[in-house]
Amino acid sequence: MTMWVRRVRAGLRGWGGVGAMAAVCALAVAFALLLPLTQPGGSGKAGSGGPGLAHATQAKAEGGCTTPAMRKAPEKYTLPPSGADGSTIAAIKARQGEKRKLVVGVDQNSYRWGYRNPNSGGSGDLEGFDIDLVHRIAQDILGDENAVQFKAIPTNQRIPAIKDGRVDMVIRTMTINCDRLAQVAFSAPYFKTGQQVLAPKSSTIKGYDDTLAKQRICTATGSTANTALTGDQKTGELVGSADLRTTVPNQLDCLVRLQLGEVDAVVTDGALAASQAAQDPTVELKGEPFTTEYYGVAMKKDANDLVRRVNQILVGYRADRTNGWQASYNRWLSATLGSDSSTSEPPAPQYLREN
Template identity: 75%
Template sequence: MNIRRVRAGLKGWGGVAAMAVVCALALAFVLLLPLTQSKGADGTGTGGQGVAHGSQARAEDDPCQDPQIKKAPEKQTLSPSGADGDTIKKIKARQGDKRKLIVGVDQNSYRWGYRNPNAGTSGELEGFDIDLVHRIAAEILGDPNAVLFKAIPTNQRIPALQEGRVDMVVRTMTINCTRLGQVAFSAPYFKTGQQVLAPKSSTIKGYDDTLAGKRICTAEGSTANTTLTEDQKAGKLPATAKIVDPVPNQLDCLVRLQLGEVDAVVTDGALAASQAAQDPTVQLKGDPFTTEYYGVAMNLKADDLVRRVNQILADYRKDTANGWQASYDKWLSATLDKDSAKSKPPTPAEYLRTS
């Protein structure tokens, strides 16, 4: 799969009509992707109908009860290793066309994981997350294109891993203590924070009292949805702010904002910046009000895969020619800051998980 560069200043991304075209394209292509409710990552069993049946962490095993984990969940990962364990051996044992890394991704997040409508009929996925997936596949299977992409909505990332439908999820997924009881994470590969997105003409100034009486959209299963709900209970968010029913994907929030069905969107600033690039009538309001770290998510039992991905990430950060920085410059510097310092993951990473 050849990664095409996005043409500078993509035309036609702003406005409701353009977004309708994008959504139509996304719908057409998702029908071509393998269903996320398909066989498990090892080729056996079924994934059901996409309902979140994965087991939750028991209350006594809740990582959030540990103050150190709650304070820095991004450090709760295993040390790097290049060794092949049972998980990796099973992946390598796949035969023929099935010898691929099965990865859950987004296909609607501009410059992260998306289908470029100007790329012709190939329908190839592109973006920062997609570059990382290709690097992982190259290191594990010796072929950057040995990937089976599965487009999954925000609220299906954890069930897809728990039910064995994918080997990993690379989809702007924040590492937090609650999720550490459900899936395993790599070391961070990106740093961002929650921000407010609203029309330029809006009186909303940020995550403050100007949200009073406003309708706010978030994605189901997102850290933004959890943060808003908890903050409103704690009195940090105006009681009159209305957190509308969450949507399956972040892009749905942008469409609802364009249609006037909501007044604001709360999501990671990195994603919000990409959405603002798609529609020049909206903008980020105020500064980030949290700190978020993206990680590669894997099954809780896939220790060897976690260690291998951490080794790959360490090498990816050091690779100045074709690694993290090159991918940032290609995909994100136009929508975020030319200076990537605010987005770089902590270096050196800390690996505090021992088992």
């Protein structure tokens, strides 16, 4: 493994220290890891975007949506807030000793979202926007913001980790969509984003348009980007010669492939792409977002009391201007997404799921 890392590092010379370091980390850590509790910190610079064509379409997976209204707005189909404990929360609170923690699936490679800061000394702390939300939920349910057991999971293992009971929830830039609603339950949205193209600044790619012809595009397996691109290519919305064969377990692995010259572009959530552009000054966002998507907290389908409780927590988190959503945005995301958070704020929640 040491020799492999040295070879990859050699290939990444000239791509920027922080970005290269995170990229090596992403390939080296492919499976679930148990991580320590976290403290906030870190900094970054904004990436830049270019002109392009905005389609503002939803990913086309419809597995968990049973009506046209639900297919149009799956983020509205969650349960009303409640502060009451049920069987799921009672089981979490009944854990004893060192096991009395909220078990949460997170990322450790997404800069400013869920990021294991290599400059934090020997602690290897996690930090970021998603991590702040984890601490808020732990504080509400267990009375201790640090009563968390973090499990780092790849993009393509988020739903299996929930269904298998390895985690109580996943807070990992996870888009609410119909296909996922067939398998897990979601909270109300806590962030708004959209798919965008990331490519080298020197690239002729201009956005999600015909400039992607004959270009090699990387997406993460099981991601909404992968679903959107494969669906759009079938319907002709994406040029047929775009090469979509490169898929990876972790989204950040795509940045590594881009840096090594193995692909020509990456498609992922614009919020994540902006953070990657901040890590690597040789890449930039190309064009405007071509979907509208919302991140939610994912839980087991039958964990109704936990879903209601998280929705209750989110109400207070968004209203808290001192230590809530806005403060977390200012700390972690304003440097990459801009000081105006209005485009990232989810709409007022609607609770249309009945049971």
